[in-house]
Amino acid sequence: MKLNHFLTGISLMLASCSTTSAPMVPAENGLDAGREFIDACLKGDFERASFYMLDSKENKAILENIEKEYREKDKEGRQELRTASINIKEVSEPNDSTVLMYHSTSLDTTGKKTIIIKQNNRWLVNLNQPKQ
Secondary structure (H helix, E strand, O other): OHHHHHHHHHHHHHHHOOOOOOOOOOOOOHHHHHHHHHHHHHHOOHHHHHHOEOOOHHHHHHHHHHHHHHHHOOHHHHHHHHHOOEEEEEEEEEEOOEEEEEEEEOOOOOOEEEEEEEEOOEEEEEOOOOOO
16 A cells, blocks of 8 residues: 555656756847757757747748658658758848848758748748749
């Protein structure tokens, strides 16, 4: 009987100490928002990626495709992404509310451009880039 009470107590303690993730903090600048977004995508944390992304129907659809491609990879492929590093080539600020970040990863050296905008005092990635 005492063992049951002991195990119940331990179970309750463990349940109360559940591993909740740290609260997400808005980025202080465009570069941080871009890095956080890319890092979240590489690590498969699409909830965090969404937090650093401009909320629009188009952006959500693009992020869903990124997540789908991530989920289609095998275990080793996802692990490679999680350990990949971000290589920032150039950062430019055409105005005080836009940052352009040119980057690649250690797995994909193809250059990419990420647009980060400041909206409602928050820096957010805009995946819906105009066609050139």
